[in-house]
Amino acid sequence: MTRAPSAVPRPCLSFLFAPSLRIGPRFLSFLVVALGAGVPLAADTIYQASARGKPVIIQRDAIVVKEDSSLLVYKHFDLKEQRVAKVFLYKTSLPYSVETSSPGARQQIVETWKRFGYKATLVDDAGKSTHVFDVFLDFFPPGGRGSLLESVPARTTLPLLIEGGGADELEFSKIDRLEVQGTRLKVTQRDGQTIVGQFLMPTDKPAEVRVLGITDHYDPASADVFDFSLPLARLKEIRFE
Known part of the structure; x- marks a missing residue:
């Protein structure tokens, strides 16, 4: 599995302007933790190569649960749905790569998910x-x-x-x-x-x-x-x- 670069840019914020996104206290609190002071949360970061071969972040603060030659499966906190969701990525000619994290970092992101979903x-x-x-x-x-x-x-x-x-x-x-x-x-x-x-x-x-x-x-x-x-x-x- 190809390792992605260690430098992690700040995530794209285009999802904030989606008309279907419900902005609520949990959502805003999650953003404070996720983006405050420019410090990433933890866990796995998923990249896809652009047409020019440059790695572009498509998901951070995730947990990859499966990867093979044709499929990448990961879990993450869905801000729109305010729940943990599973995503299936079918590999194409533009390859994916994963910067994996330690078990401790994965536990940390689960604790963050627990703070911001419905209890x-x-x-x-x-x-x-x-x-x-x-x-x-x-x-x-x-x-x-x-x-x-x-x-x-x-x-x-x-x-x-x-x-x-x-x-x-x-x-x-x-x-x-x-x-x-x-x-x-x-x-x-x-x-x-x-x-x-x-x-x-x-x-x-x-x-x-x-x-x-x-x-x-x-x-x-x-x-x-x-x-x-x-x-x-x-x-x-x-x-x-």
């Missing part, structure tokens, strides 16, 4: 509480059989079919508490408003929605972006921080 205490149907970082929803075949439904994107919003009519998609940032009562969901928002309804499945395929995230036991070397996974129907309550 919550989840209570399952047996009464067990688990503190989970970087919480998000994803979709799988019913009963946990098979891999996730890649055609349905993961999200940090709650699609809700509201009792009495209407539908909404509530951002996690606006939710204080979610109570699960069978198929009935009771959402208490941070402004005190209460909304009751049912989960609105964003696909017509048979699917199961699961709550995913990472715990204090998460292994930075894991190929997954979570080590906690439980169907929403198996939970009694989610208390966001």
Whole structure:
């Protein structure tokens, strides 16, 4: 594997001007840590050679989990989605290179991810509480059989079919508490408003929605972006921080 140059330029900030990017307190705090004083966070840096052969950073503060002759797979904190995501890069005529980091640096970046994703205490149907970082929803075949439904994107919003009519998609940032009562969901928002309804499945395929995230036991070397996974129907309550 080709080593990239040790000098790491500051990252491109063009993503800041994307119209779909939600600017919130977590996002701004992440930028302060990532860019403050010009000091990089840690972990792996991924380059791609330009047409002139010059290495250009395409991702920093990542963790590479797989690399072979045709594919590069890495994890990083997605600022737009405010969750840890996995990216697949298929190698082309313009080669990629990776400046790898130590296990300690990878653990450091995971700790940073845990600070800026959505945090919550989840209570399952047996009464067990688990503190989970970087919480998000994803979709799988019913009963946990098979891999996730890649055609349905993961999200940090709650699609809700509201009792009495209407539908909404509530951002996690606006939710204080979610109570699960069978198929009935009771959402208490941070402004005190209460909304009751049912989960609105964003696909017509048979699917199961699961709550995913990472715990204090998460292994930075894991190929997954979570080590906690439980169907929403198996939970009694989610208390966001």
